[in-house]
Amino acid sequence: MREDVLGQKNVKIMRKMTKVRLKNIGLYYLKRFESSTANLRNVLQRRVNNYVYQKQDIDKKQAWIWIEEIITEFQKLGYLDDHRYAEIKVKSYLEVGKSARYIHGKLREKGISEQIINAIIAEQEFDPFEAAMKLARKKRIGPYCQDQNLRKERKSKDLAVLVRAGFDYDVAISVLETQPD
Numbered sequence: 001m002r003e004d005v006l007g008q009k010n011v012k013i014m015r016k017m018t019k020v021r022l023k024n025i026g027l028y029y030l031k032r033f034e035s036s037t038a039n040l041r042n043v044l045q046r047r048v049n050n051y052v053y054q055k056q057d058i059d060k061k062q063a064w065i066w067i068e069e070i071i072t073e074f075q076k077l078g079y080l081d082d083h084r085y086a087e088i089k090v091k092s093y094l095e096v097g098k099s100a101r102y103i104h105g106k107l108r109e110k111g112i113s114e115q116i117i118n119a120i121i122a123e124q125e126f127d128p129f130e131a132a133m134k135l136a137r138k139k140r141i142g143p144y145c146q147d148q149n150l151r152k153e154r155k156s157k158d159l160a161v162l163v164r165a166g167f168d169y170d171v172a173i174s175v176l177e178t179q180p181d
Helices: 019-032 037-054 060-077 082-095 100-109 114-123 128-139 155-164 169-177
Strands: none
Touching: 019 037, 019 060, 037 060, 082 100, 082 114, 100 114, 128 155, 128 169, 155 169
């Protein structure tokens, strides 16, 4: 806490945590970000935990029941849709050249089911070679290397970049062996 000009301590006043307040927090979050159900649940639970830690005048179990009711209401209204969220994320990841392994990991972190992830990646007609080429272009490695004389010397480092990004060894080698345009 900081002291003001008169030497008095500034105390942040926390508003009481209610179901309406939690709902407003959720709406404000969804207004700014597209979210999965599990992610919004985590956001709201963190807010409740922080409040309970500082105030301790609320029943945490009751607040978690409120969270589930709010999430159910948001799903009925169409504010929360895991399939829509996953589609948006997969498209954005594919545009920047992320691997299928990376996409799976990120979406699982957000609580998206494996069936939804696999279905959306299949819909997008994911081509690992094309995604790896996008990454190579972005990182200026392989066929996009500025100095083609250094290309052989940097091959192992370039290979490591592609493999760490989640691409298979065979895909990474085929990208690195591709001739520049």
